[in-house]
Amino acid sequence: MGSERSDARVIAGRYRLHAALGRGGMSVVWRATDQLLGREVAVKELAPDDAPPVTRVRSPRDRTLREARALAQLRHPHVSVVHDVVEHDERLYIVLELIDGGSLADRIAAHGPVDAREAARIGVALLGALRAAHEHGVLHRDLKPANVLIESGTGRVVLTDFGVAQVEGATTLTESGTFVGSPEYTAPERMSGSGTGPASDLWSLGVLLCTAVSGASPFHRDSLGGVLHAVVTAPIRPPRQAGPLLPVVRGLLERDPERRLDAAQAERMLRDFLETGRTPEPSRAQRTPRDRLVIALLVAAMAAAGVSAAALLVNGGAGAGDGTPVSPTPSASASVSAGPSRSGSGSSPE
Template sequence: MTDEGELIAGRYRLVSRVGRGSMGVVWRAHDERLDRVVAVKQLLIDAGADEADAEEAVLRAMREARVAARVRHPHAIMVHDIVAHQGKPCLVMEFLEAESLTELLTRHGPLRPDQVARVGAQMASALAMAHQEGIVHRDVTPANVLITSDGTAKLADFGISRAVGEGTVTGSGFIVGTPAYLAPEVANGELADFPSDVFSLGATLYFALEGGPPYGTDENPIALLQRVAREEIVPPLHHGPLADVLMRLLERDPGERPTMLAAHAALSAVAEGRPVPSLAVPRQGTRLVSFRRPRMGRRLAVAAMIGVLALCGTILANAMSGGTQQHPGSAAGAQQAPPPESTAQTSTSATETESTDPDAVQGAGCQAQYRVINSWQGGYQVEVTVRNDAPANLNGWSVSWSLPDGHQINNLWDGTLRQRGSSVTVTNANYNAVVKGHGSTSFGLVATVHGNRPAKQVVLTCQEL
């Protein structure tokens, strides 16, 4: 039994127990080496497991925690370390004075639609970055969404549910995740992947809006799992743009769900009272420049490759716009990094990202605006809006610019990328080639920054084809 004052791994002194969940006990602790407050989560291992299974669970937790430690985002809880204590894995994370979304709703009841959208946009921002890194959360639930007093939301436990075997056994095998928020395909025994995170985010936000999960509750997890696998969700009682977005995130067919990038764009628009961009599933004509998956064992690597091939047509999204705002309902105070969207509101990026030029060089009726809408350490996300200022239709377009030194485009959607050296040209996809008179379309990209590269102005050239 772990007690207050106990020293973990010769470094982390337990101060007080702050919570207990399905996956373990969480302690406030003091890192005596770096003199800082941290959170230590002692992960639970099945008490009935034999010695070999328990040892494998510890090793699995170590591997998954190393993957989780790659997630560096203002809206994700940072993993500092993973150690073993008394034969159990302990996760060392940043300490956040906050309460879970579950606790918040217990105190205040369901949130307003704009509050739900703001929380959702922050979560989608972190998940979109994780998906870009090939990381699937697998257990997006209200218990894993932490909210501070200033409305900042952070997502915890990336991949950890799989590491400790959290889940339910069904006829299809071992299911990872919390049953009430699982995607139907996962409830049917399929591997969790990017679309299942989209569904779980939708289910979590449904809970925040309606006060209960989309399939209801049941003390029997097997019965609830069967309901998720077979039945349709109950449409939300609330109406309006947020309800429409949630129903798209909760599509039963994973191929019909938008990507997390598109979900972020839609939720940000709802939070800010802007028109919601299309959540249509990406069609042919988009192109993925590169995609990375974490290294896994042989069996998981094969499964992951199959998943990537199956999802390559759905991994791209409509361009994102806008950012999250502070959410007024929350818990105790905390200190954290400001959300990346704050840079987008001023049309200026962080130090290592590019800035926008609203007065880019234009063609006859073709105009383009470049805007950094999300940024993190070593990377950023851009929306480029293509406008037709002429009354006649624009029947094809291309946008060109010079990529700043040290910047690299890793992902592009809703267009086709051609690059020669630092010269970048994006031409329309088949489905967004025609821009009606005085209308607009857009494309998006994710880029990385190598080294300490200063911000540079990006000048666009938009041409009609």
């Protein structure tokens, strides 16, 4: 990660800030030294805010504490470790494990997309991190290339920036009506306001895999309205570069979260690809209550026309054997098909 200007401040009488490693819309991350323990760390500082004083104190403070509490619950090699939270001059700082290396977004910008095997390796690491987070009731909600670090020398993949995470039992930032996250990587159920869950993070991973192999999100558009339309209703066309990863990408980019691949199945498929060079198709999707209702209605209708229920199911009723959903209306579930990627940036600043 490239450094910016230097800083000689010491905060909380302990952490000396050196060079800025990067910045987003709401924070700056510094390379720093823990003078008490004599080790290098990363310190995340909230950026100056022009908002009214109440907003400036409460919202960033809540965001910082949310991230620290989310990270403090997790112990996983692919999740950044939080060492400390300190307050200095009425501003909060998170002291984090220092990862020597840039983000996946930096890597794509500097060297272009990665190949399918590297994308699969990154995907397996992130699935492990997400499974650990979800087991502790933590949803990341902002999985994108800019929030994935690649350690220099080791290639270790680290999921970072839990600033908009949702922690089970905690008040969410969106209760005020404010959307948080990056639209190109946000699941359609969150876009439509129908709720969020672990499956929403898995959708984001599917978008990230597309970006990793092609350099651009399949939902990149020139306007926010265009992005919203692409995520919620437009046909989904994963990039051709996904190649052998298409079964995983298609499974993750299923608009119905009940049909979406879960973390264990996606990880198993990616590991199979890394070991054998082939990616198996997802196992037959479990029918949901909606599927059973559709089947019942179709069976009744077809029975009235003299067609057997057995013939209906064999010939591809709802929840066909190939895993492709068949919906009663065209808008119920959009198809996912391979196609060319669109040009444009695959990540956005925080």
